[in-house]
Amino acid sequence: MTSRDSYFDPHSGPVDPFLGDPNDPSNLLDDLDPVEPLTDTDLQEIAADLAELTEFEAALSPHEIHGIVVxxxxxxxxHYFSWALMAANLRSLLGNGRTGVHEPAAEPLTDAYVSWDYARGFTDALAHRS
Ligand SMILES: [Zn+2]
Known part of the structure; x- marks a missing residue:
């Protein structure tokens, strides 16, 4: 088991075919993607994202948009994230540098989710309409 596995269960799907295989190609990925503390810059960006997300939810939830698709x-x-789940993930990053990013909503209404960029454009348009 890699250190990464102790943080979250990436996908609750079939068992990893390379489980126990010393040549597991994902070991390579772990080397390239070490678990490191986030820098102050990272933390500032995540905090900014969280603030932006709050604006998105306020702007979009009255329009039947449930969250963000990534x-x-x-x-x-x-992956589909409700506003609450996305906010929880960002807060989790601020807290410990890791997130359960692969916790998609069960059977999401896919039409009710938009990309981050779409949410930003929509929120900007609303803000400048009056
Ligand atoms: Zn995924």
Whole structure:
């Protein structure tokens, strides 16, 4: 078990076919992606994201938008995060530098989720409309 596995269960899917295999290619990834403390700059960016997320929720939730969809760099799939779950993930990053990023909503209403960029554009448009 790698140190990474102790942080979260990436995907509750089939058992890793390389489990116990010393040549597990994901060991390579672990080397490239060490668990390091976040820098002050990282923390500031995450805090800014959290503030922005709060604005998004205020702007978008009245329009039946439930949260954010993220293209996952790890597995190539899209993950859906409710506003609350995304905020919890960001707060978790601020707290310990790790997040349960792979906890998608169960059977999300995919039409009710937008990308971060879309949420930003929508929120900006609302702010400048009056
Ligand atoms: Zn993923």
């Amino acid at each position: 293209d996952c760099a790890d597995c190539g799939e899209q």
